[in-house]
Every structure is written in C-alpha cells, then in structure tokens.
Amino acid sequence: MKLSQSLVLPFLALFPFALSSEDTPTFGSRNIPRLLSKDVIRGTLSFPFYQNHTLLFYHEDSGEMYVGGTNFVFKLSLDRFRMLEEIHLEATRQDHCQEGPCENVITVIEKFGDSLFVCGTNGHRPHCWKLANSSAEVIADHDGTGISPFTCAQNSLSLRVEGDLYAVAPLNIDGSCLQFRRKAGSRTNVWMYDSWITEPTFVSTSWVKRKDDPENEKIFIFFREKNSDQNPEADPWISRVARVCKTDEGGSKRFFQNTWTSFLKARLVCGYPEESLYFNRLQDVYVQHEEDWRDTRVYALFTSSWNATAVCIYSMQTIEGVFDNSTFKDYDKPVPEPRPGTCVRNSRALPLATISVVRDHPEMSDWVHPVHYSAPFYVSNNNYTKLAVDRVQAADQRVYRVLLLATDSGKIHKILESGSEPFIISQTQIPSLSSIQSMKLDSKEKKLVVSSAEKIFAVDLRSCDEYNESCANCVLARDPYCSWTTSGCTPTVPEGIQNIMDGKTSVCPASTSEHNQVNRTRRDAASAADVDLLTLPPVPVGVPFYLTCPIDSYHAVYTWKHGDQSSPCLQMHSNCLLLIPAMTPESYGSYECVSEERDYSNVVKRYRLTDRFDQRAKADRGKASAVAAQTLWITLGLGVSLFSK
CATH class of the missing domain: 2.130.10.10 (YVTN repeat-like/Quinoprotein amine dehydrogenase)
Known part of the structure; x- marks a missing residue:
C-alpha cells in the first residue's frame, strides 16, 4: 500500500495544515528529544507583576534558594516549592531617578556566613544592603557602584570567595568602565588595567x-x-x-x-x-567542580553568525x-x-x-x-540561552553527567553525556509567555528552578512516570535519574534496571508483559494484544481518509502496517499520519502503527476500517465517534489540530 506522490499531493490539498515545519524534527536524528515531556513541572509561583529582570541565587552548603526581582528578595522552599520569606528593598534615593519609576532591581545576592548581601540598581544609584539571615533586618548598607549595574540591562556578575566579593559592573551610568574587580570584603580592592x-x-x-x-x-x-x-x-x-x-x-x-x-x-x-x-x-558557562581541581570541567555554550549553537567541554x-x-x-x-x-x-x-x-x-x-x-560535543539549530550540568549516580553505581539546556522559546532539553556522544533524553516546555531569564540547578533535590517575567517554575529531573508503560520504555529513555523496579519506572535505586550506555532492552525481564526479546513475533503479538483495537465507523469506497498515532520518541522509526504491506509515517508535529487518497476494497481491514527503537518494537495504535456496520463496530461506535468527527471537520477544511492518543 505504497502511496505515490501523484496521489498524495491532491489529497493533501483537502487539508489546511502543513505536515512538516521547522518545529517538526525528522525521525532518527540524534539532535532531537527522545521524549516530549509533559508533566514534570512540580511547582509554580507567580510574581505580583511583570519582571524585566529576575535573579536566582542558590547556596549549596545550606540548600537555600533566593529570588531577586524589582524591589524584593524572597526565600524559596524547594521541597514544597513555596515562599518562606519576603524582603522588600525599595529604592532609597528617589530624587536621583532620571527616567520612569524609581525602582530597585536586585542584581546581586550573595551569602556571607550568617548574613545575606544584596545589591540593586536603586533608581540608577547602585546600593548594597547586608541583611541578618535570621530576621532579614538591614544591619549595614553602602554604595554599590562597581558591584551592581545602574540598570538591569547592563552587564554584571558577582562571586563570593571566602570573605571577599568579586564583581563585574560598570562604574558609569552609561555602562562604560566595565571591569572585573575585587570590590568588597576585608581585603584590598583590586581592578583591571584598561587596555x-x-x-x-x-x-x-x-x-x-x-x-x-x-x-x-x-x-x-x-x-x-x-x-x-x-x-x-x-x-x-x-x-x-x-x-x-x-x-x-x-x-x-x-x-x-x-x-x-x-x-x-x-x-x-x-x-x-x-x-x-x-x-x-560565548553565551553561558557552567563549571562542574571535582575534588581534584584537574578533573574540574568547564561546559561552555556558544552561538555563531550562522544561527547555530554548540556546547564545548x-x-x-x-x-x-x-x-x-x-x-x-x-x-x-x-x-x-x-x-x-x-x-x-x-x-x-x-x-x-x-x-x-x-x-x-x-x-x-x-x-x-x-x-x-x-569538533564540539554538541551542535544544534536550537537557540540555547542557558546551561546547567548535573552529576547523577545510576543504578550501576557509575556517575553520569546530564546537561540541561534552555532555549529562547522556553524549552528545556535534558541531554545525556555518553562518552563523546550526546543523547537528548527529553524536552520540557515551560508554560510561560516570556523567555527564561534565570536558571539554577539544585543537585541535591534534583530540581531545576527557572524564572521568567511572570513566574518561577520547579522542574523535577526525576520525573519517571513518563516512562512507566513498560521496562522497555524505561530503559530506552537512557535517563540516569530513572530505573525500572517492581514498582515501575521510579527514581533510580541500586537494584533498578537500566542500560544507560546503549539503551538496549535485553536487560528487561523476559515475560509477556515485558515483550520477550528472544521471540520477536511473540513480543509483537503481546504488544499488539495490549493495545485496544479501535473500529471506526464505515468509510465508503472512493472517500479520502487518514489515520493518526502519537509520536512519543523521535529516536524511533514509525511504520504503518496493513496486512503484509508497510507504509512510512507522514509527520505532523507530535503525530504520525497515514493518508489514504481514496478508499478501495483493498484499503479495508486492520492497521497497526508500530514504533521501532534499537532492539524494541511496540504497537502504538490499532485501527480497523470497514465499509459496513457489524456487531463489533456497533460496540465501539461511541469510542470511535471522536475520531469520525475529527476526520469530518478536517475534510471540510476547518483545520482541527491532530493530537489524539
């Protein structure tokens, strides 16, 4: 049942949507996510108003995380993801504001012992406050020029080293005289030579x-x-x-x-x-520290003049x-x-x-x-803007590195560093109308906290429910955070089943439910038996028709099987289609949408097409009504999106 181009193209004219786009990756590519993650957001906090700039600060020793915005700093609880404490720091010198409202945008948060050191733009007059950690009371304050920028749009950085603060910020309101300095602390202030x-x-x-x-x-x-x-x-x-x-x-x-x-x-x-x-x-850098400084690795994110991004290590x-x-x-x-x-x-x-x-x-x-x-470790056409790297101990007791890359459109890719090869485990879409402004990794809790102009989100890196369908799905993910146990795909435990290096499912138990790897025919039959056969309403001869099944893994190859014939999928976003230009007597019967990835084959969807009602069709009429209605609306040219599963 191979469809010729001359038959398919006229049929496509009936459909007011495109089957391919820049956002639709091609099957089999390595530089795409295996899984489209859905339910991994484990917490959300909304800002009271739109933020032009947000700052996340994470203190590894205490596990505390702080968020800085316009006129405020608040402390986050990461286990329940809620605000523990809010500190208001409004601009103190409003007479010097030159344009717009006099705001204090927080640009520096550092922790010194039992105190919190905070600096902000302070209405174009940078200022710093030392706060008691226990009461958030201001115990000291001083001029912040050279530590905080004059506006949040200007370049700035800060770093605490023991009792000293190193900072990048302009000395002048126009952004000039931008240097790296040791600017605050008990030791001598030191700066750079101009040239x-x-x-x-x-x-x-x-x-x-x-x-x-x-x-x-x-x-x-x-x-x-x-x-x-x-x-x-x-x-x-x-x-x-x-x-x-x-x-x-x-x-x-x-x-x-x-x-x-x-x-x-x-x-x-x-x-x-x-x-x-x-x-x-250079766009972003993450330094992965090790006990021996020689083993410390620097992950650097670069862009180019030809609209590609790369990660070099x-x-x-x-x-x-x-x-x-x-x-x-x-x-x-x-x-x-x-x-x-x-x-x-x-x-x-x-x-x-x-x-x-x-x-x-x-x-x-x-x-x-x-x-x-x-060559770079990883090259992509995605416009990545933020980078973090986590160390994860897998069930085999080996430590794997996982890169977390954020795009300008709010997607986060989880990427396994497997030797010299990247493997994109999953993609998570942050539900925000604006781009990601700041991103911090809490490696202890295995959460990624990201902030946008409207909200803060906690992404659970150990969200294993996505792979819970079978041992094979869990293993194919090659996700060091997840392993297969008697309880399903769960956060990794020493006795869990994984195959991080190559993802082959032969490590799974040999049983009917786990798709016996020894007998491929039995495995496919068992897989098909677990998938409901959806009998559609009668389709008359000569009518164009389509079938659809969801794409869970772009690393898999999807095929439609009808009798002894096979047809490739036509991709549309996260669905694969089978287009039948005109129904013929040979078009009726059973169809299976089959995905094949590495050593694993899985029946994703099963349909039956008939030209008349029978007892089974009547029994399934209610179940099939949504599919029939969807087909009708699309054929009429009303452009209903296909997202059935």
Missing part, C-alpha cells in the same frame, strides 16, 4: 579550589570581547577565559598599585579546526596548562622569573619585569581547545 580587554561582555566567573595548595587557587573569568581583526570575514567577537590569583593584592605603591598583577587571558576555541569554522560568541587541567606553558602573544624576549601570572604570597614584591609582561602582553599565544578536540 587588557575591549568592549567585553562578561558571562561567568568561578573560584576553583585547591585543597592541597590554597596559595595557588585562582578565580576564572569567562567573557567575550571585540575582535581586533577588522577583516570583514572575521567574527566580531572572540571568546576568552582569564584568571587571577586569589592571593593577588595588586602591585607596589610605585607600580600597579590596586591593579591585578596575575591577570592572563587566552582564547576559548569551539568549532572545527580543520575547516577553520568556529563558534565565537574543557578540562581545567588543559586551561591551566595553556596559562602555565604557552608563550605570551607578541612577546619575544626571555620570560622573567617568577613567570608572569604566577601566584605568590606577596604580589607587591613582584619584580617590575614580571608585572610589565602582564601589563603589556597578558594574552597567551596558545588557544584553549576542548576535550573533543576536532
């Missing part, structure tokens, strides 16, 4: 600890800056990683006082070196190797001792020759390449 970077956009900063060597600990800064190459074919941006020593107190009173003496920067490469094709626009050992061993760009003299960028106990005593190289030649000649040297 080190050009029109930067700072993306992330991270403190990499060395328990056995604290004097060599460094703070890493990830940013993109204007490309000095004026060639029209060159990308206008270059992505960078820079570092400064935690012990850096600046230079002596005579030279480089209050200026970083250890600042070095290097280019982050993500692309295809053999083709000289690179993703140069870097080893901290490789990054440090470039800073420790590369030559200095455009510097051809002997390297002085100590080597420029070396962490020392007293930076004010560094010789002039060492600091001069840092001042005039801070860039390394060598580039930082990812662990998958010849």
Whole structure:
C-alpha cells in the first residue's frame, strides 16, 4: 500500500495544515528529544507583576534558594516549592531617578556566613544592603557602584570567595568602565588595567579550589570581547577565559598599585579546526567542580553568525596548562622569573619585569581547545540561552553527567553525556509567555528552578512516570535519574534496571508483559494484544481518509502496517499520519502503527476500517465517534489540530 506522490499531493490539498515545519524534527536524528515531556513541572509561583529582570541565587552548603526581582528578595522552599520569606528593598534615593519609576532591581545576592548581601540598581544609584539571615533586618548598607549595574540591562556578575566579593559592573551610568574587580570584603580592592580587554561582555566567573595548595587557587573569568581583526570575514567577537590569583593584592605603591598583577587571558576555541569554522560568541558557562581541581570541567555554550549553537567541554587541567606553558602573544624576549601570572604570597614584591609582561602582553599565544578536540560535543539549530550540568549516580553505581539546556522559546532539553556522544533524553516546555531569564540547578533535590517575567517554575529531573508503560520504555529513555523496579519506572535505586550506555532492552525481564526479546513475533503479538483495537465507523469506497498515532520518541522509526504491506509515517508535529487518497476494497481491514527503537518494537495504535456496520463496530461506535468527527471537520477544511492518543 505504497502511496505515490501523484496521489498524495491532491489529497493533501483537502487539508489546511502543513505536515512538516521547522518545529517538526525528522525521525532518527540524534539532535532531537527522545521524549516530549509533559508533566514534570512540580511547582509554580507567580510574581505580583511583570519582571524585566529576575535573579536566582542558590547556596549549596545550606540548600537555600533566593529570588531577586524589582524591589524584593524572597526565600524559596524547594521541597514544597513555596515562599518562606519576603524582603522588600525599595529604592532609597528617589530624587536621583532620571527616567520612569524609581525602582530597585536586585542584581546581586550573595551569602556571607550568617548574613545575606544584596545589591540593586536603586533608581540608577547602585546600593548594597547586608541583611541578618535570621530576621532579614538591614544591619549595614553602602554604595554599590562597581558591584551592581545602574540598570538591569547592563552587564554584571558577582562571586563570593571566602570573605571577599568579586564583581563585574560598570562604574558609569552609561555602562562604560566595565571591569572585573575585587570590590568588597576585608581585603584590598583590586581592578583591571584598561587596555587588557575591549568592549567585553562578561558571562561567568568561578573560584576553583585547591585543597592541597590554597596559595595557588585562582578565580576564572569567562567573557567575550571585540575582535581586533577588522577583516570583514572575521567574527566580531572572540571568546576568552582569564584568571587571577586569589592571593593577588595588586602591585607596589610605585607600580600597579590596586591593579591585578596575575591577570592572563587566552582564547576559548569551539568549532572545527580543520575547516577553520568556529563558534565565537560565548553565551553561558557552567563549571562542574571535582575534588581534584584537574578533573574540574568547564561546559561552555556558544552561538555563531550562522544561527547555530554548540556546547564545548574543557578540562581545567588543559586551561591551566595553556596559562602555565604557552608563550605570551607578541612577546619575544626571555620570560622573567617568577613567570608572569604566577601566584605568590606577596604580589607587591613582584619584580617590575614580571608585572610589565602582564601589563603589556597578558594574552597567551596558545588557544584553549576542548576535550573533543576536532569538533564540539554538541551542535544544534536550537537557540540555547542557558546551561546547567548535573552529576547523577545510576543504578550501576557509575556517575553520569546530564546537561540541561534552555532555549529562547522556553524549552528545556535534558541531554545525556555518553562518552563523546550526546543523547537528548527529553524536552520540557515551560508554560510561560516570556523567555527564561534565570536558571539554577539544585543537585541535591534534583530540581531545576527557572524564572521568567511572570513566574518561577520547579522542574523535577526525576520525573519517571513518563516512562512507566513498560521496562522497555524505561530503559530506552537512557535517563540516569530513572530505573525500572517492581514498582515501575521510579527514581533510580541500586537494584533498578537500566542500560544507560546503549539503551538496549535485553536487560528487561523476559515475560509477556515485558515483550520477550528472544521471540520477536511473540513480543509483537503481546504488544499488539495490549493495545485496544479501535473500529471506526464505515468509510465508503472512493472517500479520502487518514489515520493518526502519537509520536512519543523521535529516536524511533514509525511504520504503518496493513496486512503484509508497510507504509512510512507522514509527520505532523507530535503525530504520525497515514493518508489514504481514496478508499478501495483493498484499503479495508486492520492497521497497526508500530514504533521501532534499537532492539524494541511496540504497537502504538490499532485501527480497523470497514465499509459496513457489524456487531463489533456497533460496540465501539461511541469510542470511535471522536475520531469520525475529527476526520469530518478536517475534510471540510476547518483545520482541527491532530493530537489524539
């Protein structure tokens, strides 16, 4: 029953919808979600009014999460997802507001011991407050210039390192003089030399600890800056990683006082070196810390001028190797001792020759390449904007990494890092009218918290009900958060059944309900027996007709089977169709929609088409009425969407 193009095209003219679109992925592609997740939102909180900017802060040690918005900070309970405490911080200097309402948009939340440090725009006069953690009472406040931006649209970052605060924020109201500084705390304020970077956009900063060597600990800064190459074919941006020593107190009173003496920067490469094709626009960074700093991994999200995004993964050992061993760009003299960028106990005593190289030649000649040297780990046409990475211990006691990527349209993709290959486990659509503004991972509770302009959502990463139909479905998901047990597909336990590496279902028990892998015929028969046979109302000869079944996995191949004949599916969003241009005597009988993925075959839908009423049709008439009505409306050209299951 193969349908020729000459027959199908006239039939499609009856239908006022498209069977393919940019949002409809193709079967068999790796860069698409296996599952379209539905019920994984485990909590929602609405803001009192639309927020132009929201900030999420998660403190791993205490498990506390705070949300900052316009004139408020509140504390979240993640187990029940409710607000525990709300703090109002309205602008304190309304006489200096120049445009619009005088608002205090919270841009910095950090925790110092028993206190909370909060900064905001404060009506274009940045200000900071120190709050008692127990009572939320303001116990100190001071000027926030250089810590918070003047408006929420300006670039800013903050990082607490022990008792000190490192920050990125402009010093001027027009957004100029944007630098990375140590700006608050018990130690000396230190800032950057003006010529080190050009029109930067700072993306992330991270403190990499060395328990056995604290004097060599460094703070890493990830940013993109204007490309000095004026060639029209060159990308206008270059992505960078820079570092400064935690012990850096600046230079002596005579030279480089209050200026970083250890600042070095290097280019982050993500692309295809053999083709000289690179993703140069760094968008987001997630640093996955490990006990041994050498094993710490940097996950970086890039975009390109050709509307594609990529994820590259870097080893901290490789990054440090470039800073420790590369030559200095455009510097051809002997390297002085100590080597420029070396962490020392007293930076004010560094010789002039060492600091001069840092001042005039801070860039390394060598580039930082990812662990998958010849290509990015993951490339997609999705416009990803946010990135987080979780570590998950599976039933086999191995630890797997799962990437969580958010798109500009509010979708979240859960992606398994399986060796050098990505596998998209699922897609979750955040039910919001605006894009995701902020995203934080609570690895202990296995929840992803995302905020939009209207709401905050908690996404349950251990939502296993989606795969609960059978052991095969649970195993095929390759989801480290879920395993098959006697209770069904549940959050992973040591005795659970999984096959994370290849997803083959041969690990499932050999029984009728679990689709015996030894006898494919028996397995398919058992699968079909579990699916209701839907007998449709009579369809006259010569009438065009269609059948539909839902797509749960884009990694599967869907086929319509009728007798000994097979026909491929025609895709429409999350449904697959079988189009019959005109009913003939041979068109009547039973149809099965079958999905095949790896070593697993499953009957998704079963239909029977007849040209006259019989006893079985009468019994199923009520059940089939919705399908008949749907067919009628579509044939009349009223464009009813197909989402039956």
